[in-house]
Amino acid sequence: MMVLYSGTTCxxxxxxxxxxFEKGMDFEIRDVDLFNKPEDxxxxxxxxxVPILVERELILYESxxxxxxxxxxxxxxxxxxxxxxxxxxxxLMLFNFEKELFIHVHTLENDKxxxxxxxxxxxxxEIRDRLTQLAPLFIKNKYxxxxxxxxxxxxxxxxxxxxxxxxxxxxxxxxxxMKYAERIFSRPAYIEALTPSEKVMRR
Numbered sequence: 001m002m003v004l005y006s007g008t009t010c011x012x013x014x015x016x017x018x019x020x021f022e023k024g025m026d027f028e029i030r031d032v033d034l035f036n037k038p039e040d041x042x043x044x045x046x047x048x049x050v051p052i053l054v055e056r057e058l059i060l061y062e063s064x065x066x067x068x069x070x071x072x073x074x075x076x077x078x079x080x081x082x083x084x085x086x087x088x089x090x091x092l093m094l095f096n097f098e099k100e101l102f103i104h105v106h107t108l109e110n111d112k113x114x115x116x117x118x119x120x121x122x123x124x125x126e127i128r129d130r131l132t133q134l135a136p137l138f139i140k141n142k143y144x145x146x147x148x149x150x151x152x153x154x155x156x157x158x159x160x161x162x163x164x165x166x167x168x169x170x171x172x173x174x175x176x177x178m179k180y181a182e183r184i185f186s187r188p189a190y191i192e193a194l195t196p197s198e199k200v201m202r203r
């Protein structure tokens with residue numbers, strides 16, 4: 001059985017929980033206290049971070065790598081495109097999300113005590129601007145890649161859920177994006193994958 005070591009407030013762990021629930025398979029989630037991590041976390045992941053997926057001898061970390069493994073191992077429903085060209089484009093978009101959005105999420109998550117209010121505000125502004133640029137996509141598209149829910153939606157969902165929590169306000173022009181977010185949030189697997197700590201993050 002797969003075991004996911006997951007932080008109850010960690011957006012990257014939330015991605016992996018969401019994929020596991022979407023697949024509807026047998027797995028175990030072990031909650032990790034992010035402020036008092038057990039020693040075996042650093043043994044399994046040299047960077048000392050969650051999520052970590054363990055299956056027999058296999059140990060994986062980094063949410064996108066974990067999720068692609070789960071998707072290939074349990075192909076129904078398929079969350080990465082089947083076509084190699086489309087799959088490569090999806091991977092590039094996932095990479096762009098990390099570089100353009102989640103690098104700022106790291107600032108808001110990890111540096112509360114060490115970074116200045118200025119650095120935090122810059123991170124919020126960068127996220128707001130990038131998300132606003134994405135909004136027009138959802139005037140026609142139900143999900144990132146069209147009608148089908150995919151790994152791209154999985155990747156961005158934890159950030160959309162935490163906008164209030166991070167103090168990020170989007171303008172009215174981002175309305176299509178917020179409607180898209182609600183479509184994700186209403187999925188049964190999304191609701192199941194939320195931890196009690198995450199449920200209170202959103203008004």
